[in-house]
Each structure stands twice: as structure tokens, then as C-alpha cells.
Amino acid sequence: MAITKTHATDALQVGDAFDFSDLSSPVDGALEMFPEVEVAVQAATASARTAISMCYSMNSLRKIAEGKAVRGKFTSEAQDCLRAALLFSGAGLDTALKRLAGEAIPMLVESDKDVVKKLEEFAEKRISDASGNASPKELIRLLLGTGASPRDVMIKRWIDSLEASSAQSAERVSEIASAVGVVSPDLRKRIAPTKSRSSMLEKAFIARNQIAHELDVTKPEEAARKRLESIRQYRNVDVMISLCQEILDVTQDIVNDVVTRVKAA
Template structure:
């Protein structure tokens, strides 16, 4: 690789930015600063990781006298993988913070959210199809300094936040709890039978990286180089997956914030 080719390859990394990400809606920073910080941090980290992937690929290939085009090096691949992990972590953190900060307000102002809370409360104290669990009822009645309603609301928030938000099903659960009803937005994270939507493919790749280190055939590890038995990720695929995770998160936050602004008025 000559000096000009190396410079051009490095410039690609330096110039990388996510395109067409939704901006925070009016009122988001004022009403939900901790939520928006999580979205921004994830976006910045993911963008930096993808930029570094291009830079690392160019540097490694330049040192070996190779053309920067073609398959990314193993080191650059790890940068891409980290970008997807950052994006997933941002979604998880932001949506859980969104639930914690907004449900106590929304449940008092939106019938759809209040109905969900009522259904949760019935399930929580139920004992069989028609009865009431006496232990649950006793705990509610004997709780000090809080009303039974406050206790149940805290439990609902806790249960919603208790497991990782790394699937379309969990995004749907959290967004629905917050009263998101926009059809076009919900379509993007509605679970599908074949798991073919962009956000589902993003979660699948994220989980393979986080739980299996992208190793496709561990039995081959003793005989083959590690990079040959790991899932290869294209930069453009990772970029589109990261962008979808981040954009869906921001759109959900914007949807909820718009309704909070109305409540505040």
C-alpha cells in the first residue's frame, strides 16, 4: 500500500459519522437528562469504535504492505463488535431509565398506562384464577410509609427493569409499558416469526458477540486460527445495526417525552 492509499483509508475512519439518527425532541434534555445521556454516550462510543475499526484496518494492512480494501483484519473486527455492544448497552440503559423516570407520572395521566398497571397488580396479587394470594396481600397492607399502590408501582418498575433489554420482545414490553402506541415506530421492534427485522438481526448478532464471542465452531479452536472460526462482520452491516438500535431508542424516548411535555403544561 502506498502513502496516498494509506492516507485515504485512514481518512475514511476519521470521517465516519452515523447518518440520519433522530435528534432529541424538544423537552428531552429538560425532562429526561439521565435517559438522553445514556443514548448520547452509546452513540458516541459506537461511532468511535466503528471509526477505529476503519483506522485499525488501514494501519494493520499498511504495516503489512497490503491494500486496505477487502475483508477487515481481526483487530478491526473486534472494534466493530464493540460498537454493537455499545449500542445495545445504550438501548438497555436508556429504556430502563425511561421506565423508572416516567411510569410514576404516566400512570397518573394516561389511561393506557394505568390499565397496564391495573393488569400487573391483579397478576401480582393473584392466587389462581379467582383468588388472592394472602401473603402478597399481607405484605401490601403492612408496608410502612407507603400505600399499597406505591408498593405495587415500585414492584412493576422493578420487574420491568430486572432483566436485560436485548431482544425485540423486551423493547416491546418496555415501550408498551411507557404508553408508546405509534404504529410506524412499534412496527420496527415488533417481534417477527423469522427474526428477520433489522433490530432482531442486531440483537442476534449482539448476543452472539456478548455470549459466544462470535466463535462459530469452538471444536475447531485447537486446529485453526481464532479469526477463522469467528463470525465475520461487515462494517456496513454493523453500522446499520448500531444505527437501528440507537435510532429506535431515541424515537421511543422522543415519543414519551412529547407526552410528558403535555403533562407538564
Template sequence: MEFTDGVEANNGDLKGKLTKIRLAPLGRRPRSCPEIGPAWWRLRSTHDSVTGLFDTLYLVRQTRARTKNQSTRGRLSSDAQDLLRAAIVFTSAGLDATVQALIEHAVPLLVIGNANAKNRFEIFIENQVRASKVEREFLAALKDGDPHKRMVQLYIRSLTKASFQGSKDLKERACGALGITNAQLPQSRFTKLDEFFTARNDVAHRLDLQASTGADSKPPRTQRRQDEVGQMCGEVLLLIRDLIKATATNLVECRNT
């Protein structure tokens, strides 16, 4: 994540300096691993969309400061705040879409060739068998001509049917299914996203509105700082990138064993 200072206008009509958020580059896609392709392109699209929002934020602040001869310092305008909220929502949507695609395309091979992923899959099957009421789809999978394939499909569906609700949920569902160890991605990388998930929930579920001070008064909204939002979104995108890279490593090892 980089924050670069804008250049002051030559005629002095722009008081202060604008800061432009630049997301860290994703680097190269892991090669010789076609299963990660769909996830990688979703990550790239998310990175591009969030970058576009931050570029628009810069232009909005620049235009407002020049047309109104205002200082660039101080609280952001409401339209600038909405762009920061949009960046949080776009990043969250990209997280769900990317990791779900990664699970969908990588798990079928990993449950065969990766010990950690296979163990999680077997736990899923055991839980289905021991359930007080066995699901109809599970019974149909047992009777199928290729029960393993149907079981894997049910397993993937259970992992991807809901959005990720927090850093713990992301680590348990994604890392477990993809066979990713703590050595590959430590717990601290996930807990750093707690602030992001809190912000995501505040924006997506409450529009950043706080408790009203009166029955008929306009509720205040949480004011976002662009450096904090930029940092949060950047950490999410880099973690997703590293999830993809770790998965690619596990897939390559499956093929080599």
C-alpha cells in the same frame, strides 16, 4: 447512517478507499420534560462510545493498509472484526441502560395520566393478586402507608430487572409501560432490530464462534461486515431516540390534562 469514502494516499501506498461509518446525529433533546433527562444522557453516551469505536476501526484499517502496503479491499482483520463486535455490545448495553432509565423515571407519572400506561399497570396488579402464591414484597406494599407508590416501584422493578431479549420483548415491555402506541412507533420499527438482537446474542453469548469442524480444531468466527454493523447499530440508536421523544410527548400530555 452515513458511509463516507476515505481519501486515497497521495503517494499511492493505499490501494482502494476506506469507508468510515458515521452514525446519524440524535438531534435535540426534548425540552420541558425532566423525566427523560437520565435516559437522554445515556443515549448520548452510547452514541459517543459507538462513534469512537467506528473512528478507531477506521484508523486501524488505515494504519494496517499503509504499514503493510495492503489493499483496503477484502476481509477485515481480526482486530477490526473485534471492534465491530464491541460496537454491537456497546449498543446493546446502551439500549438496556437507556430504556431502563426511561421507564424508571417516566412510569410514575404515566401510570396516573396516560390511559395505556395505567392499563398495563393495573394488569400487573391483577396478575399479582391472582397469582397462586402472592409475593412477599407485594403483600408488604399493600400494608405500606403509601401502597400506590410501593406498587409502582415493584412494577418498575419487574420491567427493568432483565435486559431486553429481542424486538418483541422491547416493544411489549417498553411501549406498554410508557403508553406508546403503534401510531407513535409502528411495529415495523421494532422488527427491523431482529438482526441486531441475533448478532448481539451471537457475540455476547458465543463470542461469534461457530460450530467446530473437529474435536480439536479452532472453531471459525462469524465475519461481520462494517456496513451491516453500522446500519444495525444506527437503527437501534434512532429507535431509542424516538422512544424517548414519544415518551416526552406522553408526559407533556399528562401534565396538560
């Protein structure tokens, strides 16, 4: 997962376009099978690239205008561009994986035993009451629900539940990956939640959530902020690019895994 032109000491020139290198590419058939999923991945990648390019340009222009050396810490304007790049990447993952669940699960339940098992587990929980017994109300809703069959009704409810909340955590990515039958040991290990929240994907989500929910504003060191105390957390450009790449790469790898299995069915 090499990355090109990411070092602050080897910055892009103003107007140059940044590009990731070695991002996972869609496998054959991905665009044809899940076009709207791939649209989301490609849009997020393009937006992240643009934001990172702007990061370097804004940093250079601001420092040159002030007669400063371009090297060193990036300006606040450049930092905001980096933050935007991570938000774009996370939004792409969220949209792509939810669309993948909606489009792939109806295909996978016809042939993938792991997906069928997950559907059965969801159905069992859905029709059970607090004591673990079958709920008459839920059974009635299932039998009278809109759909060709109770099975179709339950599949739709499962998909709705997967699409209902944000996918901005390793737990949610793992849940959706399980729902679409991802069992690859390497990929499962890569996206699995850890006790220390130390995986690259988890670090990406931590940073993303700090930006999205807290604007990267730091807590004051004392009751009142010191005069020169940093108000917002500083983001290292190389680290931020690596986090964007991890989110985008994981998304495409999950899509590729599903496409490969659907084609082989």
C-alpha cells in the same frame, strides 16, 4: 436512515472520525425532562462512533504495515472494533429504556390510560395465586409495603420488574415500550417480535448476543477444525453500522414518544 462513510471501498482515512447521519434527535424538552436517559443514549452513540472510527483506522494501519491494499475484508482487529460498537449500542438501549421506565411511569400513571391499564394488569397478576385467586400474603405485602399508598408500592414493584432483566431482545423492548404507553403503529411495528426474527432490531440483538455470549466463535465444520477454517464469524462493516444505528434510533424514538406525550398531558 442514511449512514455516512460506511463502505469498505470508501474507507475513512486514519484518524478521521466516523459519524452517523439522520439518527433521530431528542425532541424539545427531552434532555430537561429525562437527563439521565439522554446521557445514556448520548454516551452509547459517542462510544459506538469511536469504535467504528477505530475500526477503519486499525484496518488501514494493519494492512499498510503489512504492505497490503486497504480495500477488501477488514482485519481481525478492525472486526473487534465493530463488535465493540454493537455492544456499546445495545448497552445504551438497555440503560436508557430502564431509566426511562423508572422516571416516566410515575408521571404517566397520572394521565395516560394505556399506562394505567398496564399497571392494573401487572397488579392483578402480582396479587393472584396459582389458581387465580387473590393471595393473602401478597395483599399483606402490598398493604404493609413501604410507600405513600398501596398504589405507590405496586408502581415501584412494576418498575423494579421492568428493570430486573436485560432489555436485549425485541420482546423486552416491546414490553418496556408498552409499559411507558407507546402506541404509535409505526414504532410498535418496528420493535415488534417476528416469527422469523427478521426485523432489523431483531437482527441487531441476534448479532449482539452472539458477540456478548459466544465471542462470535463459530462451530467447527467437522469434529476438528480445518487448518484454515475461520474461528470467528466475519461481520460486514456496512451491516454492523446499520445494526448499531437501528438500536440507537429505536431507543431515541421511544424516548421522544414518551416526552411528547408527557408534555401534552
